[in-house]
Amino acid sequence: MGTALLYDEEMTKYKLLWVDPACKIEVPERLTVSYEALVRSGLSDRCISVPAREASDSEILLVHSEAYLEAVKKTPYMTLEDLKEFTLQFGDVYFHPNIYHCAKLASGSALQLVDSVMTGKVRNGIALVRPPGHHSMHGAANGFCVFNNVAIAARYAKQKYGVKRVLIVDWDIHHGQGVQYCFEDDPSVLYFSWHRYEHQNFWPNLRESDYDSVGKESGTGFNVNVPWNKVGMENSDYLSVFCHVLLPVAYEFCPDLVLVCAGFDSAIGDPEGEMCATPDIFAHLTHLLMNLAGGKLCAVLEGGYNLTSLAQSVCQTVQTLLGDPLPQLANLRGPCKSAIESLQCARSAHRRYWSFLKHAADPPMTDISTKHIKSTMEEEEKREMAEEERCTEGKVWPEPPERLCPPVCSGSVLPDDVACPDGLKRLSSSKDLEPLLVSKLKNRSRTAAVDGDGVTTFSRLYTLIEKLVANEIRNGLVLVPDVTAAMCVVQDLTSDLVKRVLVVCVGKEKELDYVTTDGKVLVVQISSEDNEEQRSKYYIPVCLKKGCSDTSGFIQAVFGLLLPLGYEYNPDLVLLVRMPGSGVVDSMWQQLIGLLQGFAKGHTLVLMQVNEKASMGSTASALLGHPAPPLQELQTPFPEDGDALERLRERLQADWKMLQTTS
Ligand SMILES: CC(O)(O)NCCCCNCCCN
Numbered sequence: 001m002g003t004a005l006l007y008d009e010e011m012t013k014y015k016l017l018w019v020d021p022a023c024k025i026e027v028p029e030r031l032t033v034s035y036e037a038l039v040r041s042g043l044s045d046r047c048i049s050v051p052a053r054e055a056s057d058s059e060i061l062l063v064h065s066e067a068y069l070e071a072v073k074k075t076p077y078m079t080l081e082d083l084k085e086f087t088l089q090f091g092d093v094y095f096h097p098n099i100y101h102c103a104k105l106a107s108g109s110a111l112q113l114v115d116s117v118m119t120g121k122v123r124n125g126i127a128l129v130r131p132p133g134h135h136s137m138h139g140a141a142n143g144f145c146v147f148n149n150v151a152i153a154a155r156y157a158k159q160k161y162g163v164k165r166v167l168i169v170d171w172d173i174h175h176g177q178g179v180q181y182c183f184e185d186d187p188s189v190l191y192f193s194w195h196r197y198e199h200q201n202f203w204p205n206l207r208e209s210d211y212d213s214v215g216k217e218s219g220t221g222f223n224v225n226v227p228w229n230k231v232g233m234e235n236s237d238y239l240s241v242f243c244h245v246l247l248p249v250a251y252e253f254c255p256d257l258v259l260v261c262a263g264f265d266s267a268i269g270d271p272e273g274e275m276c277a278t279p280d281i282f283a284h285l286t287h288l289l290m291n292l293a294g295g296k297l298c299a300v301l302e303g304g305y306n307l308t309s310l311a312q313s314v315c316q317t318v319q320t321l322l323g324d325p326l327p328q329l330a331n332l333r334g335p336c337k338s339a340i341e342s343l344q345c346a347r348s349a350h351r352r353y354w355s356f357l358k359h360a361a362d363p364p365m366t367d368i369s370t371k372h373i374k375s376t377m378e379e380e381e382k383r384e385m386a387e388e389e390r391c392t393e394g395k396v397w398p399e400p401p402e403r404l405c406p407p408v409c410s411g412s413v414l415p416d417d418v419a420c421p422d423g424l425k426r427l428s429s430s431k432d433l434e435p436l437l438v439s440k441l442k443n444r445s446r447t448a449a450v451d452g453d454g455v456t457t458f459s460r461l462y463t464l465i466e467k468l469v470a471n472e473i474r475n476g477l478v479l480v481p482d483v484t485a486a487m488c489v490v491q492d493l494t495s496d497l498v499k500r501v502l503v504v505c506v507g508k509e510k511e512l513d514y515v516t517t518d519g520k521v522l523v524v525q526i527s528s529e530d531n532e533e534q535r536s537k538y539y540i541p542v543c544l545k546k547g548c549s550d551t552s553g554f555i556q557a558v559f560g561l562l563l564p565l566g567y568e569y570n571p572d573l574v575l576l577v578r579m580p581g582s583g584v585v586d587s588m589w590q591q592l593i594g595l596l597q598g599f600a601k602g603h604t605l606v607l608m609q610v611n612e613k614a615s616m617g618s619t620a621s622a623l624l625g626h627p628a629p630p631l632q633e634l635q636t637p638f639p640e641d642g643d644a645l646e647r648l649r650e651r652l653q654a655d656w657k658m659l660q661t662t663s
């Protein structure tokens with residue numbers, strides 16, 4: 001299924017008609033540069049174009065008051081003076097004779113997107129709209145917003161399609177207070193927002209934008225705010241918050257639909273955000289949400305005022321919605337101190353509402369002596385200033401790397417008597433291995449254990465790995481008689497082909513005899529084994545008391561440990577090994593494959609044992625990019641597992657900065 005793209009140039013036909021410094025950045029060109037970038041890159045042709053439409057009165061009244069709607073209805077007939085007068089009652093917003101029409105188109109576009117996704121016409125999509133929506137409230141326009149496009153879409157989805165749970169992710173750099181007010185007492189809509197806050201010194205300067213606004217009444221726990229108290233936040237900060245706050249909660253919430261308030265003023269170069277995250281971060285943020293709700297994701301444009309980073313960020317988002325390989329994110333060095341504090345505050349504010357956050361630490365000691373704060377602040381300010389110079393002064397960043405789609409998506413190496421799953425390309429032809437390699441394999445005591453001469457399988461495997469590295473194939477599935485033997489051989493085969501291999505080992509096995517210490521391999525093993533004594537920087541055993549069949553524990557290990565580690569390690573190949581008898585649940589297995597595609601440009605090699613070929617179909621489906629089925633009701637992870645994971649993280653965070661969640 002495809003990706004919907006909604007755009008109508010009518011929404012470019014309104015602009016600021018008088019002098020107002022607060023509003024001058026909200027220009028029609030925001031839409032035209034975004035759309036033209038999609039056209040120029042060929043991405044728009046790959047999308048399914050869906051027409052915009054005007055939202056009806058009743059749809060607008062799902063969120064707004066009749067009085068407000070009636071007032072806005074009058075604006076097309078107002079004189080310039082009347083428009084100015086009318087605007088004065090609201091904050092940081094302007095009106096125009098055509099803005100009511102455009103606001104109906106913007107909301108209607110979001111509804112068209114919901115229709116396209118909910119009827120299965122498309123898998124996901126994006127609506128390029130203006131005016132934006134997330135600041136507008138029941139009875140007021142605000143922050144360039146007239147109607148709350150995403151809030152209306154959420155109510156519409158529930159009413160028309162009986163959607164039970166809607167997740168709204170707001171990655172715009174401003175707090176969508178309009179959305180928060182709309183759903184703060186509603187447990188069926190989980191609103192997540194990060195936003196520049198600077199201890200309430202940044203617009204809209206609201207006390208209720210802080211992390212302790214967790215929702216109210218029956219909606220308590222369903223509002224998650226992550227305030228950024230400093231500018232200059234980078235990719236690491238954003239990914240840390242996704243891994244350690246949003247994703248565990250989102251997976252526990254198990255939404256039927258994901259709506260994104262896709263504001264790109266959180267990208268580098270934006271005058272409002274003054275952050276340093278690069279446009280390719282949105283490829284990953286989008287990807288990390290795409291296995292929720294069976295892939296049903298609707299992104300609606302909010303802010304974004306640097307026309308260069310806006311256009312790049314929109315392209316990165318659309319390319320991921322289309323299923324293209326993700327760009328590798330280099331040198332992620334972990335969240336900064338301020339981000340860790342925000343993260344820790346948000347986690348501790350929500351630990352009583354979300355079982356995945358139950359073991360979160362206490363909030364940071366913010367009441368330390370003012371003297372200490374003063375000195376820390378001074379030295380911290382100096383460092384931040386240096387950082388800001390580095391980041392905003394230049395306002396230059398590299399063009400996001402090209403994300404080429406390999407000609408073949410998934411290859412397979414299978415025993416001759418095993419049928420190849422649909423969609424996979426079987427590698428049969430295999431060039432002869434170099435004699436040196438053959439002897440190396442031969443002297444590996446266990447190679448012969450793999451099959452007859454073993455060399456046939458491994459020459460095919462070698463060919464597959466070569467094609468992955470050459471980006472001729474994106475990922476692969478390998479079925480062997482003995483995965484343990486095969487693991488070692490893959491290690492030999494890859495050692496001179498790739499710099500870093502992330503090995504994810506699901507389930508326990510006799511012994512891992514090739515744990516390297518040179519960093520060329522990072523092994524994360526999730527099993528019921530407690531191999532604590534063997535742990536090292538590059539061999540990380542995660543013990544789940546009830547083993548891999550405990551999906552709650554598994555998913556907690558994936559978000560709390562595996563993903564942050566993977567981002568920091570930045571592998572060139574991911575080897576996912578499914579040990580026989582691991583007990584991993586198929587939907588979890590597919591989620592894991594989907595999530596791991598975010599690394600190494602999607603070069604994932606799945607190694608399974610022949611006697612597990614019953615799972616080949618679901619494995620192939622995940623490798624081909626089909627969204628994983630939602631995980632069923634997740635019960636609370638076992639306390640000992642939660643504790644163990646926190647302790648493991650604390651011990652590892654000296655070596656792995658992306659694991660930090662406490663200051
Ligand atoms: C959709 C949105 O979230 O991007 N709207 C942002 C509104 C910002 C209002 N303040 C502007 C002050 C000018 N420096």
Ligand SMILES: [Zn+2]
Nearest residue numbers: 172173174303
């Ligand atoms: Zn914004």
